[in-house]
Amino acid sequence: MAPKPHRVLLDRVSGYADEAAAYMRRRRASRRPFARLYFAEGRAEDHAADTEAGGELFVAAGRLIEVAGKRPKA
Amino acid sequence: MADGETSEAVSGAAAEAALAYLTEMSPDLRGAAILDGAGAVLAASGEPGRWREDAAALFAVADRAGGGPVEQVHIGTQQGEVFALRHAGLAALAVTERFALASLTFFDLRSLLRDLATDKPLRTFDVSGDVKSPKRRGADDGA
Numbered sequence: 001m002a003p004k005p006h007r008v009l010l011d012r013v014s015g016y017a018d019e020a021a022a023y024m025r026r027r028r029a030s031r032r033p034f035a036r037l038y039f040a041e042g043r044a045e046d047h048a049a050d051t052e053a054g055g056e057l058f059v060a061a062g063r064l065i066e067v068a069g070k071r072p073k074a
Numbered sequence: 075m076a077d078g079e080t081s082e083a084v085s086g087a088a089a090e091a092a093l094a095y096l097t098e099m100s101p102d103l104r105g106a107a108i109l110d111g112a113g114a115v116l117a118a119s120g121e122p123g124r125w126r127e128d129a130a131a132l133f134a135v136a137d138r139a140g141g142g143p144v145e146q147v148h149i150g151t152q153q154g155e156v157f158a159l160r161h162a163g164l165a166a167l168a169v170t171e172r173f174a175l176a177s178l179t180f181f182d183l184r185s186l187l188r189d190l191a192t193d194k195p196l197r198t199f200d201v202s203g204d205v206k207s208p209k210r211r212g213a214d215d216g217a
Contacts, residue, residue, distance in 0.1 A: 031152070037136055038146035045140055053139035060132040061149035061156040067124045068105025068154070068169030 033058065084108075084164065084190050089116035092186050100182065102174040104154060108190070109165040116164075129167050132158055148176055159183045162191035 003011075035047040035057040047054035089108045097103055097119060107118035107125040115122040115129075136144045136158070147158040150172065157168045157179050166183040 033149075033151045035149045036147070037140045037144045038148070039140060039142065040145045047139055053135070056135045057132075057139060057147075057149055058151060060128065060135045061151055062153065063128040064125075064132060064156050064167060065104075065151065065154045065169050067120055067128055069120065070104065 035061070084110060084116055084193075086116050088190060088193075092190055093117040093119065096168075096182060096186055100168075100170070100174075100179070102170040102179075104169045104171065106166065106168040108186070109167070111163045111165075113165075125167070129158070129165065132156070132167070133160075133165070146180060148180075157183060159187065161187040164191055 033049055035049070035054050037045045037047070039045075047057055049055060049058055093106055093108055096106060105119040107120075107122070107129060108116045109126065109129055110116055113126060113130050115126045118125040132147060133144070136147045143160070145160055147156070149156045152172075155170045155172060155174055155176075157170065157174075157176070159166050159180060161184050164187045166187050168179060168183060170179060
């Protein structure tokens, strides 16, 4: 038996809303600042911005970004 | 340097050429610098003095935060991304737009430093020949 038309519409809208929510979650996650250190032996560390070490790393990175400036337009 | 290797003296001209090639190849790159084992700037896309100071500061902070010498640093901020790498007694730093491909950027930086250290600049990036020509393929096969 075919589903009622309003059910089809609701399912579609729910699907789009789920997709949009997932997109926004991914976008938020990828936009979060991060600082990662990798060591020769294969170890890696993540430093959050609200820690002392993380804060210092972000300050140092900010200076480098300032030195590099904007990419000249072609 | 983190890896403990020492590189032969790298000429500034070779480093400049490598940096120019990297800049040309990487659409996301805003600026970059190559430093020797002592922290002196061999090539930079801006003020060498500031690159030297800020690179030294970044590595010092990273070493302190990690409790030992770091090999790679990757920091992503709202303003851009910073990549730093020590390899073969040299160091390279790159600042890119946001969402640059990290593995590709580190691969390029590592190849660049390895080629510079072995005194074969741009070996990895050499695409001067037509790689698709039958003649070149035959040469690669040893035919």
